[in-house]
Amino acid sequence: MLTDTAIETKLSSMTNQPSIKMRGEKVDVFYGEKQALFGVDLNVPEQQVMALIGPSGCGKSTFLRCLNRMNDTIDICKVLGNITLDGEDIYDPKIDVVELRARVGMVFQKPNPFPKSIYENIAYGPRIHGLTKSKAELDEVVESSLRKAAIWEEVKDRLQEPGTGLSGGQQQRLCIARAIAVSPEVILMDEPCSALDPIATAKVEELIDELRVNFTIVIVTHSMQQAARVSQRTAMFHLGNLVEEGPTDKMFTNPDNKLTQDYITGRFG
């Protein structure tokens, strides 16, 4: 494994490929008796956007939720195999889940702002992690997070109003800002645009493209166009198996696998 990583690092430096941020090896996931993922090997490259695609129920969300151990909240869910963040096993019993989730943030399918003020929504993460020393510093984090999420202009005059009073698209960008505020290294997004109209979607996509500079992003999407637009690499799932993974250009133009081709061209799914 160590040698693997070493080779990988060497390779990436040689070919100018980004290094691996998160690595999944032989990931099996069970919901009770039912197996939802079968030996998935998938690497998430640093500072890129990776898209997970595949028909409904194929295990995209399940894999995504393994990456920040959100599956821990489901009693019957069992994860086997190996998942690492910067080479560290995140399912090691000694790992600090709070730290992991701070480093691997998440944006959910349905916008889920806290039923608190817009300001509180953003400030909550930095506050519990003690990231800021003063109110002024916190204000600054709130502003910069909202700016990065391209929503500052819309909410700067109503920071004390409830976050739940925003429109769906604004709420989703608020949730992205909330994730950014903790300065994570990886952001996981589970169909972040499924509740949004085309204009809001375009904004969020633009945002994802900008965020790539600072963050590693994994996004689940049902929209092939979206995957093509925002991602550098794409992974195709089917019935709990990873079918194929590769650079997005290649996946959309010349996939190795027939299933991928059929799915991308809309023949099933």
Add this chain to the structure above:
Amino acid sequence: MSAAATQPAVQTSKRGTAVNWQSSEMLALRKKRYAADRRLQAYGMLAIFFALGFLVVLIGTLTFTGYRAFTQSMVTIDIDFSSAEINRENPMESNWRTIFRKAVIDDVGELSRSEERDYFSMFTSSAPFLIRDQIIADPSILDGRASFTVPMSDPIDQLAKGLVDTDLPENQRRVNDKQIELFNKLEAKGAISQPFNWGLFFNSDSRFPELAGLAGAISGSFWLLLVCFLISFPVGIAAAIYLEEFAPKNRFTDLIEININNLAAVPSVVFGLLGLAVFLGWFGLPRSAPLVGGMVLALMTLPTLIIVTRASLKSVPSSIKEAALGVGASKHETILHHILPLSMPTIMTGTIIGLAQALGETAPLLLIGMNAFITSPPSGVLEASTALPTQIYIWADSPERGFVARTSAAILVLLGFLVLMNSIAIFLRQRFERRW
């Protein structure tokens, strides 16, 4: 529609052919379905009328028998202290009985011995002490004439309220002819009045209906509920949080859950026996004390509170929980910062309803002796006291006529408190509860 009518009738049973919605069978079927709708509505309305009817009858009879207890016949007596024999050094030591009797005799003139006895029994027997207490509170009254308003005794109160049938032969009523004559005399003088019976709220229990009030019972109930709240609220919430958020799902926690649900259905008298055996028997806590009563009521309220709290914790959408966990909140932060505050309105509502139930609970309090005859309100949780429901129980058992109305009045007061608490609960629910 007209187009449909011109079309040939079509077979409805065959697949693939169009359905003729206007055929007579279809119309009849729909008519039947609508009739069923209306019947269901009618049954519902009937049930509501039935329930409301009972409520109206209940409140109606209570009000009808109880409203008289909200006034009390009083008599106003003038006393000229300049001529009265008073121990001015120490007014406490004076013979207040004599002073009072002289003053009231002055109002009606000479009476024979037996007539005098009848006359004095028309006033509450503690009238001299009521006057004494007023003077001790304000000795300057002693300087000249003063008037005092004291309650009439129960039979005269009944007479004043028109509840004594004066046509009955004298030996069949509790008020004799002479007393009626004297009463009319006092009334003619304008000495009789029927003010609002503040004593009902500010007096403690007494053997004499005209003096009996609910102050002891109300403060007893207050201490009971306070103890009950202080125990059941934190314990209930902590238990619910553990069961809902921390407990592993296994046989053992299933067993706990089933038992909590069973506990909620255990008759209250059983909790009373438990309190008697454990709190009084083993721990040696004092009998009749609100502390013990409150602990017993807390045991009764706990299961309900745990169930309500768990349900409200569960009703917070998991998306909020995931949002908190997603930014790296720990378990206790997720619970204390997000889930618990969001479920608080429901928990408060459930708590108030639980306390309202506890307020009306009688059986367990009887078992731990909270139906004792106690003439002063408790000043703490360890002093013997009664509670509203047990006071009602005591009064309902008392033979004096005046307690009949007072029992109903006490029930109305208890219902008043219940309505108040439930209104607060409803207000909280409407004001703060979220719908997801």
